[in-house]
Amino acid sequence: MKPPATDSLSIELYDQPGHLIRRAQQIAVSKFFEALGREVTPVQYAILRMLQDRPGIDQVTLAREVALDTSTTADICARLEAKGWILREVLPRRQRRLALTPNGEAVLARLVPGLMAMNRDLLSRLDPEERTDFMRLLRKFVQLNNDQSRAPMRSEGRD
Numbered sequence: 001m002k003p004p005a006t007d008s009l010s011i012e013l014y015d016q017p018g019h020l021i022r023r024a025q026q027i028a029v030s031k032f033f034e035a036l037g038r039e040v041t042p043v044q045y046a047i048l049r050m051l052q053d054r055p056g057i058d059q060v061t062l063a064r065e066v067a068l069d070t071s072t073t074a075d076i077c078a079r080l081e082a083k084g085w086i087l088r089e090v091l092p093r094r095q096r097r098l099a100l101t102p103n104g105e106a107v108l109a110r111l112v113p114g115l116m117a118m119n120r121d122l123l124s125r126l127d128p129e130e131r132t133d134f135m136r137l138l139r140k141f142v143q144l145n146n147d148q149s150r151a152p153m154r155s156e157g158r159d
Contacts, residue, residue, distance in 0.1 A: 028122065035118035036111055043068065045115075047076055048108055051086060051100045059088070059096040064154035067146075080104070 013019055032042045040048070046066045051057065054065070063073035077098060080086045085104035089097040100108070123131045146152045 031118050031122055035114040035121070040107065040111065043072075044076060044080060045111065047073070047080065048085065048100065048104055051098055052105070052108055055099045056097050058091065059098055062098060063151070067149060067151050067153035069151045072151075 029042055032045075036045075043066075047062065050062060050065050054062075057065070059073055059077060060070055062077075063070045066073070068076075077086060077088060077096070081088050083103075085101055085107055087099050087101055089099075091097055123134065126134060
C-alpha cells in the first residue's frame with residue numbers, strides 16, 4: 001500500500017470502503033455465475049430462497065425482506081413466474097401472494113451444491129478466525145447502515 005498522500009484533495013482509492021465494497025460485490029457476482037451458471041441471477045436466487053423460507057409471502061413483504069424496491073421485485077417475480085418457478089396469486093388491493101412451484105424447488109435444489117462450494121471458495125483464502133470475523137463484521141456493517149440503502153431491508157417478525 002502506498003504512503004498517505006500529502007495533497008489534502010487526494011484520497012487513496014484502495015483506502016475507500018465504498019470502492020472496496022463495490023469490488024467485493026463484483027467478485028461475489030462473478031463467482032456466483034462461475035459456480036452456478038447463468039440460469040439464475042444472484043437477486044433471483046435471493047427471491048427464490050426467501051420464498052422457500054416464507055411460502056405465501058406477499059410481494060411487498062418479499063421486497064422488504066430481500067431489500068429491493070417494489071417495482072424491481074415485481075419485474076423479477078414476473079420473470080420467475082414466466083419461467084414456471086413461482087406462482088403469483090392476486091390478493092385484494094392488488095397485492096400478490098407468492099409461492100415456489102415444484103420446478104422452482106427443483107431449481108433451488110440444483111443450486112445448493114454449487115452455492116455451498118462458491119461460499120467456501122469466496123472465503124477460502126481467509127483463515128477460519130478471519131472468516132468468522134469477516135462475516136460478523138459484514139453483517140454488522142449491513143445492519144448498522146441498512147437505513148442508508150435505497151431499499152432498506154425490513155424483516156417482519158425477525159430481529
